Amino acid sequence: MARRVELRHLSARYGALTAVQDVSMTIEPRSVTAFIGPSGCGKSTMLRAMNRMLEVIPNARVEGRVLLDGTNIYGRMVDPVRVRRTVGMVYQQPNPFPTMSIRDNVLAGVHLTNRRLGRAEADTVVETCLRGTNLWEEVRERLDEPATGLSGGQQRRLCIARAVAVEPEVLLLDEPCSALDPISTQTIEELIGRLREDRTVVIVTHNMRQAARVSERTAFFSTDGPGTPGRLVEYDDTATLFSNPRHQQTEDYITGRLG
Amino acid sequence: MSNATQPPPAAPAGRLVVPPGARSTGDRAARALARAGTGAAVLIPVALIAVLACQSATAPGGPGEGLGRLLAWTLCAATAAVAAGLPVGVGAALFAARFAPRRARRALGTVIDLLAAVPAVAYLLLAQGLVNPAGGDVDRAVLAGLVLMAAIVPTIASLSHGVFAQVPFGRMEASLALGATRWEMVRQVVLPFSARTLRSTAALALSRALSEALTLAALFGGVRPDRLTWPGDGSRSGLWRLLLSGGGLGPFALAAFAVAFAVLAVGLAARALTARRPRGRPRRERAGRPDSAGRGVGAPLAGGRLPGWSGAVLAPACLLVVVLLEALAGAAGLTGTLVGWAFAYLLAHLLVVWAVEGSRSAADTGCRDLCAVAFALTVLPLVSLLVRAVLGAVASPAVFSSAPVLTAVGGTLATIAAATVVSVPVGLACAVWSTEYAGRRGARVVASLADAAVSVPPLTAGLGALAFFGLLAGPAQVPGRAAAGVALCALMIPYIVRGATQMLDLVPPALREQALALGAATWSVILRVQLATASAGLVQAVVLALSRAVGAASLMLVVSGSAPGPTPGSLPGWIVDRFASGADGLWAGVAWLVVIVVALELAGRVIPARHGPRNNP
Ligand SMILES: Nc1ncnc2c1ncn2[C@@H]1O[C@H](COP(=O)(O)OP(=O)(O)OP(=O)(O)O)[C@@H](O)[C@H]1O
Ligand SMILES: [Mg+2]
Numbered sequence: 001m002a003r004r005v006e007l008r009h010l011s012a013r014y015g016a017l018t019a020v021q022d023v024s025m026t027i028e029p030r031s032v033t034a035f036i037g038p039s040g041c042g043k044s045t046m047l048r049a050m051n052r053m054l055e056v057i058p059n060a061r062v063e064g065r066v067l068l069d070g071t072n073i074y075g076r077m078v079d080p081v082r083v084r085r086t087v088g089m090v091y092q093q094p095n096p097f098p099t100m101s102i103r104d105n106v107l108a109g110v111h112l113t114n115r116r117l118g119r120a121e122a123d124t125v126v127e128t129c130l131r132g133t134n135l136w137e138e139v140r141e142r143l144d145e146p147a148t149g150l151s152g153g154q155q156r157r158l159c160i161a162r163a164v165a166v167e168p169e170v171l172l173l174d175e176p177c178s179a180l181d182p183i184s185t186q187t188i189e190e191l192i193g194r195l196r197e198d199r200t201v202v203i204v205t206h207n208m209r210q211a212a213r214v215s216e217r218t219a220f221f222s223t224d225g226p227g228t229p230g231r232l233v234e235y236d237d238t239a240t241l242f243s244n245p246r247h248q249q250t251e252d253y254i255t256g257r258l259g
Numbered sequence: 260m261s262n263a264t265q266p267p268p269a270a271p272a273g274r275l276v277v278p279p280g281a282r283s284t285g286d287r288a289a290r291a292l293a294r295a296g297t298g299a300a301v302l303i304p305v306a307l308i309a310v311l312a313c314q315s316a317t318a319p320g321g322p323g324e325g326l327g328r329l330l331a332w333t334l335c336a337a338t339a340a341v342a343a344g345l346p347v348g349v350g351a352a353l354f355a356a357r358f359a360p361r362r363a364r365r366a367l368g369t370v371i372d373l374l375a376a377v378p379a380v381a382y383l384l385l386a387q388g389l390v391n392p393a394g395g396d397v398d399r400a401v402l403a404g405l406v407l408m409a410a411i412v413p414t415i416a417s418l419s420h421g422v423f424a425q426v427p428f429g430r431m432e433a434s435l436a437l438g439a440t441r442w443e444m445v446r447q448v449v450l451p452f453s454a455r456t457l458r459s460t461a462a463l464a465l466s467r468a469l470s471e472a473l474t475l476a477a478l479f480g481g482v483r484p485d486r487l488t489w490p491g492d493g494s495r496s497g498l499w500r501l502l503l504s505g506g507g508l509g510p511f512a513l514a515a516f517a518v519a520f521a522v523l524a525v526g527l528a529a530r531a532l533t534a535r536r537p538r539g540r541p542r543r544e545r546a547g548r549p550d551s552a553g554r555g556v557g558a559p560l561a562g563g564r565l566p567g568w569s570g571a572v573l574a575p576a577c578l579l580v581v582v583l584l585e586a587l588a589g590a591a592g593l594t595g596t597l598v599g600w601a602f603a604y605l606l607a608h609l610l611v612v613w614a615v616e617g618s619r620s621a622a623d624t625g626c627r628d629l630c631a632v633a634f635a636l637t638v639l640p641l642v643s644l645l646v647r648a649v650l651g652a653v654a655s656p657a658v659f660s661s662a663p664v665l666t667a668v669g670g671t672l673a674t675i676a677a678a679t680v681v682s683v684p685v686g687l688a689c690a691v692w693s694t695e696y697a698g699r700r701g702a703r704v705v706a707s708l709a710d711a712a713v714s715v716p717p718l719t720a721g722l723g724a725l726a727f728f729g730l731l732a733g734p735a736q737v738p739g740r741a742a743a744g745v746a747l748c749a750l751m752i753p754y755i756v757r758g759a760t761q762m763l764d765l766v767p768p769a770l771r772e773q774a775l776a777l778g779a780a781t782w783s784v785i786l787r788v789q790l791a792t793a794s795a796g797l798v799q800a801v802v803l804a805l806s807r808a809v810g811a812a813s814l815m816l817v818v819s820g821s822a823p824g825p826t827p828g829s830l831p832g833w834i835v836d837r838f839a840s841g842a843d844g845l846w847a848g849v850a851w852l853v854v855i856v857v858a859l860e861l862a863g864r865v866i867p868a869r870h871g872p873r874n875n876p
Binding site for chain 1: 361427432434435436438440443448451452564616619620
């Protein structure tokens, strides 16, 4: 239940602004891939393009293809709802549904499939997902309270739990640990490690050591200057990229001389 | 101790505790202005209603038997109109805000706002012609309800569109990213977000319907004259006599007052109830069938989806079936064929989607189609109004620019301008007071009052203004235009307060905190941070208030035009006059009205766009 994701000449535009230009890469199933790069180079845009969430934004356009096990997700006969179900995503900003309780937030995606789910089964899903994100102990007493009462970091972990609950085959995580303490970060990294066994995981991070810890392969995105579109500079095994980068730009970035 | 003659301390940190009397002049002035504005904002509508109440209580003839009947008829008609109009209006708004193709949404939103700005009198005339072509009375309340529906659906659509457009993008995105269809996203995020506003929209629609029901009764003699003590022949003088029968206010005014009172009471009670709504109970788990479109391990992404050309096949096929059926039944008629075609197509589309794509897709498609139909129904009156106005103007171009029409245009514009000059500062000051000075309790009170005042029937404001000037100048010398201006103020101020408060609340608290942390005085924070940041939104709120008030104020403008004062002249008055007398120039008047409203609406879109930063996409 993991899928190979191939990007073929993928470009993304917001109105007149080209955010990312001509990206081609292959992401293997059952692996963790890290996207790194300076702010504004189009990492989040890439993730959005990979599960057809870009077309929700007014004025945004995608060119090129994204193949999921060989099927182009932008093909005419493809249902975007199924794509998003298969390719889950956690956003850079935590966005729990404020009208729902914590428990309903975790189950929000599960409810949509209309799967037969008894009370006990739902409880299991909630507990597993919340434990997986190190949130269970903190919220077990107040599962029926509104999710807006949680702290920023708790909301972020709730959103990860919500995305994991629908068991997507590909999971895109946009800076999942950027507001978390070391302990929660470690839990999330363990979760990623478990997901790797039968999913495809892509993680955007600004933490180079995290990228080195969790990912097999790393993609470095960058722009050639302000106002120019982002592009894929280098994509390689994580170990190689960090120890022996082929491009000067990459080396500058990872050694802290840029961005 | 400090006093005014002491020089200000050189170091800002020199004196931390400042007695209230020694606050800076700017701060005191700002606070005083805000307070005065709030006072005026509360006082004007309250005063009008109070005057109307006094006059009603002391009306010479007493209530009489007509009043009960008029009230019952009004209530029935208005309830029928809201019951039928609410789904249509909300559906239309949903379509424009969420279901329509992304590129079309902006334009559709503008169309919906335009709809609401066209004075209801125009819709009433149109619907009356459609539903009741013989021109007989609209004694049957349900029939009247249908006519009223045309007048209130635009308001409902515009208000609900406003709140649908405000749903935070991130939440909708989150829902879609979890694999929700568009309809599921609407149910999961959009409707819960908008529930409270939709409830108050329903209340507002009811009050508009009540008010327009009285308009309808006045225009078309909804309650037969022979059963009442006042004449209702629909002409200008008849209308006037009806409003002020025998020197005092007639049963009509009594009814308007009763309605206003009921609406206020219901509105405040509803707010009090919804404010203390208990948290939603944990929801029952649904035990549904596993869906065919659900996620299975390794489920294919493609397939199970209707190809793009399916519509091009379905539509002609349905037309064929409908035409064949009609030929078999021996019935014919363009309208029937079109309606039958639409129904057949929607049904067939739904069934095919269900068969091929499964139930989730079918629910999505069905809801989108229903909303599209609602949108079409909502826009229909505007389109036919435009067509008629253009045709009428083309048929007799001379009338379009003849002196009496231009006088009426000038009168309407002058009334609107005068009302704007008064109500904008008052409304803004009240909004500033409520966000800056009032504290949480005060802000809640202001918000409740503004909500309740927005839903006071416009007719009540108009009659109140008339009664007020009647008291001052005697019923025969009421200056129609001044009365209309005051009533328009009473209608606009609550809208401005509501809109401006919302806009000021949207200013990120961090901005203000930062300004305060830099040591800025309160008044300069209000002026340079709060008002400046929200400026684009404020302009929009004002224009929206203006166009909503003009749309709601139709009867009141009629009143100003039919008052026996010196200068008659308002477009709605002109329209009703032409309608009653059957003379040329009815549609020239409508065309002018639409032109004014469109200009207002465009101003509301263009000015904010080049006036400051818009933060939400
Ligand atoms: N909704 C939008 N409308 C217009 N432009 C956008 C939008 N979202 C992003 N952009 C632009 O696209 C470019 C790429 O943005 P993106 O969010 O993908 O960057 P990022 O690499 O994720 O940055 P960060 O590390 O700060 O999250 C930026 O120049 C940004 O200004
Ligand atoms: Mg980003």
